[in-house]
Amino acid sequence: MGFSQTKGSNAVVVVQVEGxxxxxxxxxxxxxxxxxxxxxxxxxxxxxxxxxxxDSSGLGALVSISKRIREMGGELRLSGLNDDxxxxxxxxxxxxxxxxxxxxxxxxTSF
Amino acid sequence: xxxxxRLCVRRTSASETRGSATLVxxxxxxxxxxxxxxxxxxxxxCLAGHDATKTxxxxxRVVLSEALSNAIMRGNGEDHTKWVEVRAELxxxxxxxxxxxxxxxxxxxxxxxxxKPEQLDEAGGRGLxxxxxxxxxxxxxxxxxxxxxxxxxx
Numbered sequence: 001m002g003f004s005q006t007k008g009s010n011a012v013v014v015v016q017v018e019g020x021x022x023x024x025x026x027x028x029x030x031x032x033x034x035x036x037x038x039x040x041x042x043x044x045x046x047x048x049x050x051x052x053x054x055d056s057s058g059l060g061a062l063v064s065i066s067k068r069i070r071e072m073g074g075e076l077r078l079s080g081l082n083d084d085x086x087x088x089x090x091x092x093x094x095x096x097x098x099x100x101x102x103x104x105x106x107x108x109t110s111f
Numbered sequence: 112x113x114x115x116x117r118l119c120v121r122r123t124s125a126s127e128t129r130g131s132a133t134l135v136x137x138x139x140x141x142x143x144x145x146x147x148x149x150x151x152x153x154x155x156x157c158l159a160g161h162d163a164t165k166t167x168x169x170x171x172r173v174v175l176s177e178a179l180s181n182a183i184m185r186g187n188g189e190d191h192t193k194w195v196e197v198r199a200e201l202x203x204x205x206x207x208x209x210x211x212x213x214x215x216x217x218x219x220x221x222x223x224x225x226x227k228p229e230q231l232d233e234a235g236g237r238g239l240x241x242x243x244x245x246x247x248x249x250x251x252x253x254x255x256x257x258x259x260x261x262x263x264x265x
Contacts, residue, residue: 022176023146023180023184024146055176056177056180056238059237060233060234060237063232063233063234084169088173091240092241093226093231097231
């Protein structure tokens with residue numbers, strides 16, 4: 001369980017969520033994103049292709065991150081949600097708040 | 112390292128419940144790092160011997176995680192000296208699971224609707240909403256420190 005960070009095309013920072021995004025590790029993701037913003041990065045993609053579960057605290061962390069990135073004039077995309085995870089975004093209407101693509105490749109070309 | 116979680120599984124007699132059932136109880140300290148293991152343990156025992164659909168498995172995991180998270184963080188205020196009790200009553204048709212903390216309780220009717228436009232951009236407040244959407248019935252005790260969730264196996 002954790003996060004890995006790479007630099008994709010279009011100067012996009014890609015954060016891969018491995019396993020879960022939950023109450024126990026949400027601060028780690030927020031810190032990682034803040035560190036990227038502090039370095040001047042403004043395009044971020046959080047990819048969930050290897051993620052089994054996101055809890056409501058994880059959803060809340062994504063909302064916080066999204067706000068922070070917008071405040072800094074940046075853009076955030078999400079990708080790779082499986083059907084179960086997608087249903088959580090739909091139930092909470094967060095699918096209307098985030099730009100979500102099926103694959104990270106689609107997200108990278110959408111910036 | 113020894114797990115601080117305390118699990119008990121037993122079959123109840125017909126007089127104790129409505130017909131015989133399996134009773135799973137789990138006691139865990141108020142530490143968010145215990146949630147994952149607790150969810151795994153309770154989910155495994157709740158679904159053992161049943162051909163559970165992927166949807167039921169996912170819903171059970173979600174609502175257990177959310178209820179435990181609420182109990183540990185809001186109910187017990189992450190006070191590691193306080194405990195959370197999980198009690199799952201398993202019958203062929205349904206799973207009835209309650210999560211109880213040592214906190215003063217809360218008024219579930221006063222929790223704002225997270226889908227309102229002014230709430231959508233808020234970081235918190237989605238846990239109870241998700242529980243209500245994903246189970247067949249939700250009940251609280253009078254004090255508001257115990258939630259009971261009923262999930263039909265369908």
